[in-house]
Amino acid sequence: MxxxxxxxxxxxxxxxxxxxxxxxxxxxxxxxxxxxxxxxxxxxxxxxxxxxxxxxxxxxxxxxxxxxxxxxxxxxxxxxxxxxxxxxxxxxxxxxxxxxxxxxxxxxxxxxxxxxxxxxxxxxxxxxxxxxxxxxxxxxxxxxxxxxxxxxxxxxxxxxxxxxxxxxxxxxxxxxxxxDTPPQDKERLQNVFLAQYPQLSGKRLILFLSRIHVKKGCDLLIEAFASIAAQYSDAHLLMAGPDQTGWQRELEQLAQALGIADRISWPGMLTGDMKWGAFHSSEVFCLPSHQENFGIVVAEALACGKPVLISNKVNIWREIEADRAGWVNEDSIKGTQSGLQSWLGSSVQQREEMSANAVACFNNRFRxxxxxxxxxxxxxxxx
CATH class of the missing domain: 3.40.50.2000 (Glycogen Phosphorylase B;)
Structure with a gap:
């Protein structure tokens, strides 16, 4: 055809x-x-x-x-x-x-x-x-x-x-x-990414990978992260994506005012091995969008075994919730904070179980x- x-x-x-x-x-x-x-x-x-x-x-x-x-x-x-x-x-x-x-x-x-x-x-x-x-x-x-x-x-x-x-x-x-199923040579991809950003080695990375756009709830994520950052000194926010509307500068100023500018990295748009290296170097993926039709990047995160912290405005939230492949909350500061707190405060066993659920969710629904x-x-x- x-x-x-x-x-x-x-x-x-x-x-x-x-x-x-x-x-x-x-x-x-x-x-x-x-x-x-x-x-x-x-x-x-x-x-x-x-x-x-x-x-x-x-x-x-x-x-x-x-x-x-x-x-x-x-x-x-x-x-x-x-x-x-x-x-x-x-x-x-x-x-x-x-x-x-x-x-x-x-x-x-x-x-x-x-x-x-x-x-x-x-x-x-x-x-x-x-x-x-x-x-x-x-x-x-x-x-x-x-x-x-x-x-x-x-x-x-x-x-x-x-x-x-x-x-x-x-x-x-x-x-x-x-x-499609992403590259699975996790160790190599991590090394590629961390060679470029060695300061992130050993950090509990929370990955946002999408356009820097008001629809995506980037400000919610920064404010929510600021509210819990002191409790988790090794947590770090990775805000990856193209700045299509010039909003990033304002967001960086927000982070500065909240005292967490040094806890956030802005690598811009990531592609190829750098993109997959960011996924595999992170613990969890976060997308608190106000509106998201599907969110192909959510499926990519699941395929990499990364649980997802999403809002209930991401249209596949029901599937994520049913498969226990992440946490779903309102698209608000409080909702985003709840998701971050749930992940960062979970046990190693809970994180491993949710990671396995993420892969199963991808294989069953989004391959x-x-x-x-x-x-x-x-x-x-x-x-």
Whole structure:
């Protein structure tokens, strides 16, 4: 099968959806399924070199809407070459363009919203939501309505999507989502990471690995850590991820004011061995997000045997709680503090049991071979 994924950007810095597509494409390639991407990325972007799948980058797209008219012409010429077409993400040009082109050609398509219908956005950004309402009836509503299926990555996402707009109609399906099994040569990866950050050797590392963004609850984590740091002198917070909005400086000032600036490290975006080395060098993973559709990085942490401290706004929190693969709390300072305290105050035996639970949770729910099977069932209209 030859699959086309249409997405605004495949830049690795753009977050989980692009990484999920990338990993799934590599896995499916081994089974004879080819995946290509159509994007509004700049054709000369540095990161395009060495990508594991073909990316037709026709941008750069203009404005935050990523308007890229060249995508329409390309799709009209090449859509018939693919066995399935999946639109990833909403609220940008690529979705509306895909609907117009594909419906005129009589070619079915699927949509993966990736959490972009979560009502959190409505409550947090009411003016933006009003703008979306003006756009919704003649654009995104129709993109979803006319799709063969709208594919959600967990049951929680499907239920939340119904709360954002009253004019809502689509053929819903739910698939697992996840990641490939990461490198398991733990000792080598730890050595790679700690050679770069020797000052972290011997520390009880609490890892945050995601975008430095207000949605991710970074400030909650810093304030919660400050409230318990004195009790655990060997605990250290590792805040890894790209600073997309320039918020990091303010967070560093917050840490300074709270007296814990020397207890936090900011390595920036980590990839490859450095990323996996950070996972394997840490005791636990923490993501107190205010909104998180799936959180592929949560699945990566579980795959590395790392229990997760997450908020109940991470949409797979029910699965984590059921499998006892971490602690789930409110997305607040108090909730985040409770999770940190539960982990840091636990016994060695409790930590070992939860680490084993984390691996089992990943293998049973989020391993990428399960994801591939379910996705193929949906796009082949067998589910």
């Amino acid at each position: 030859k699959i086309l994924r249409i997405i605004s950007s495949m830049n690795p810095r753009s977050g989980g959806p692009s990484e999920g597509i990338r990993q799934l494409a590599v896995h499916m390639q081994a089974s004879g399924h080819v995946t290509e991407c159509l994007t509004a990325d700049a054709a000369d972007a540095d990161w395009l070199a060495g990508q594991p799948l073909t990316i037709h980058a026709l941008g750069p797209g203009r404005s935050g809407y990523a308007y890229c008219p060249a995508m329409g012409g390309w799709l009209r010429s090449h859509a018939h070459e693919y066995d399935a077409i999946i639109v990833s993400g909403l609220w940008q040009y690529h979705g509306l363009m895909a609907r117009k082109v594909l419906t005129r050609l009589g070619i079915p398509y699927h949509v993966m919203p990736h959490g972009m219908l979560d009502p959190w956005f409505k409550h947090t950004y009411p003016l933006k939501h009003l703008k979306k309402w003006l756009y919704w009836p003649w654009a995104e509503y129709r993109v979803l309505r006319d799709a063969q299926t709208v594919i959600f990555t967990c049951e929680e996402e499907r239920l939340l999507a119904r709360e954002s707009f009253w004019l809502y109609q689509c053929n819903e399906r739910v698939t697992a989502y996840g990641t 990428i071979d399960r994801v591939a099977v379910r996705l193929l069932e949906i796009i082949n209209n067998n589910a």
